[in-house]
Amino acid sequence: MADINFSGTYPAPDSRAPEGRSGAVRSGDLHWDIIELLFFAYRDFVGDADHELEVFGFGRAHHRVLHFVHRYPGLKVADLLDVLRITKQSLGRVLKQLLDEGYIVQKTGNNDRRQRLLFATAKGEALVGKLAGLQTDRITRALREIRPEGAETVRQFLRAMIDQDDPDKVLETILRTAGPNSKERA
Amino acid sequence: MADINFSGTYPAPDSRAPEGRSGAVRSGDLHWDIIELLFFAYRDFVGDADHELEVFGFGRAHHRVLHFVHRYPGLKVADLLDVLRITKQSLGRVLKQLLDEGYIVQKTGNNDRRQRLLFATAKGEALVGKLAGLQTDRITRALREIRPEGAETVRQFLRAMIDQDDPDKVLETILRTAGPNSKERA
DNA sequence: AAATTTATGTCAGCCATATTGACGTATCTT
DNA sequence: AAGATACGTCAATATGGCTGACATAAATTT
Known part of the structure; x- marks a missing residue:
């Protein structure tokens, strides 16, 4: 029975489990490596921003809202819902915080006065720029490798x-x- | 004042917000494009698995546990905590479910009998293989483009x-x- | 003009997943 | 024998999702 030594290293990722594996799943052509690289890369990538956001009492949701409002000034609430794929109730909470604390402002639409067009304030741009800076540094470092x-x-x-x-x-x-x-x- | 037409398209991502922007943030050298591509790519990448997991009543957390246990058979609980960067209380719940429902089995360590070494069962491998298949299909499609x-x-x-x-x-x-x-x- | 649809906001409650702190038990190390 | 380690668990809490229902204002259709 597979008696693996765990004190130091793991078996190669393709080693067999002791109970045998289901032969039903295809095993040769799966991109396990890229799947895992994406997991770790994204984990650390968003980690950069997450740490900084803690200081402001914000979460990842705030970052996403602020990011897209900054990048696409005049974004409507409905568009934000499409992009983030969350419900308006969920969005409402974080958006209200960002409005209350002055990171985002609303502006009534000129064509359609029902719309609340969203814009990042200077304060909001400063924060989103700082976060993008952290993530850009990581990307720049990674691009140097290729x-x-x-x-x-x-x-x-x-x-x-x-x-x-x-x-x-x-x-x-x-x-x-x-x-x-x-x-x-x- | 910036009166943008929202009926069709957005302004180019680099257009100015109406209030002007903080000059303090660097604006030319930020990798906005890759930041956004990572967001969307990861969103859709994990979405493949998320949809399938719903059928089983599982969430993303279950997938991650099952994935790493499958890939690194005999993983210890402590190692899983390191990889996933969650607390053992959080891990406990999803791990218990996976054990109860027969996707994972524990095996007492031979060198150190305090350890609970984790292995995916055939049932577990079938599920994780299915999920990896979905994600692999997306990766394969993407690699064809380059x-x-x-x-x-x-x-x-x-x-x-x-x-x-x-x-x-x-x-x-x-x-x-x-x-x-x-x-x-x- | 009236009816309907759309864009947005909000209340109330639920669920999944994360958190911290404390404590217990078995086992290994010193 | 004492302490450290690996793991499990109880309790309380926070965040960020969700659904359903309802309200309002403005645009659109009839």
Whole structure:
């Protein structure tokens, strides 16, 4: 019976479990490595911002709202709901905090006066810029590890990882910018 | 004052907010695009598994536990806590469910009988394999969009995005496997 | 003009997942 | 024998999701 020594290292990820494994699952063609790399990379990536947000008494939800409002000034509440894929009740709480504490302001729409267009204040931009700075530092460090063309390869990969069907308006903007027919196309 | 038309498209992401922006934040060298691509890519990537997990009454936490137990058979509870970066109280609940429902089994350590070594059962492997299959399909699709060498570039980028200091044992295994001195090194 | 739809906000409650602190027990180490 | 370690558990709390219901103002349709 597999008696593995756990004092130091683990068995190679592909070693067998003692009980045997279900033969039903495909085992050779699964991208286990990239799945795990994505987990760890994203964990540490958002960790940068999370630590800083604690200081302000905010969570990841606040960051996401502030980020997209900053990046797409005049965003409507409905659009934010599409992007974040949460309910308006959930959004309401964090949005109210950001409004109350002066990180975001609302502005009644000119075409449609029902709309509350959202804008980041200077205070909000300062915070979101600080957070983006932390995350940019990590990205910059990572890009140094690969060839110069690698940056565009990474962008293409990440874009292709995103659901292309039924994109909301923000996502459409992102996908359109240097989209499918970019420079480094094969 | 910026009167933006919201009926169709958004302004380019770099357009100015109406109130002006804090000049204190650096604005030219921030990797806004990659920050957003990571957000959307990860959102859809984990979404694949999330949908399937709902069927089983499980959440993302169950997936992570099952994944790492499957990949690193004989994982200790303490190691799992290191990897997932949660408290043992949080882990306790999901782990208990997975044990009760037969996705994972415990085995007392041979060297140290205090340890509860964790292994995925056939049932557990079937589930984690199914989930990995969904995520692999997305990754495979994405890799088709880039040059063949691009896959290794993506791995290098993701590895470099991970905190290299103080890696736990699982992470050490991952980083060691085809680590810093891999083939496609510049 | 009246009816309907849309955009937004809010109240009330529920659930999953995380947290901290305290304590208990078995086992290994010194 | 004493202390440290690995794990489990009880209790209380916070955050960030959720659903359902309802209200208001403004736009749109009839």
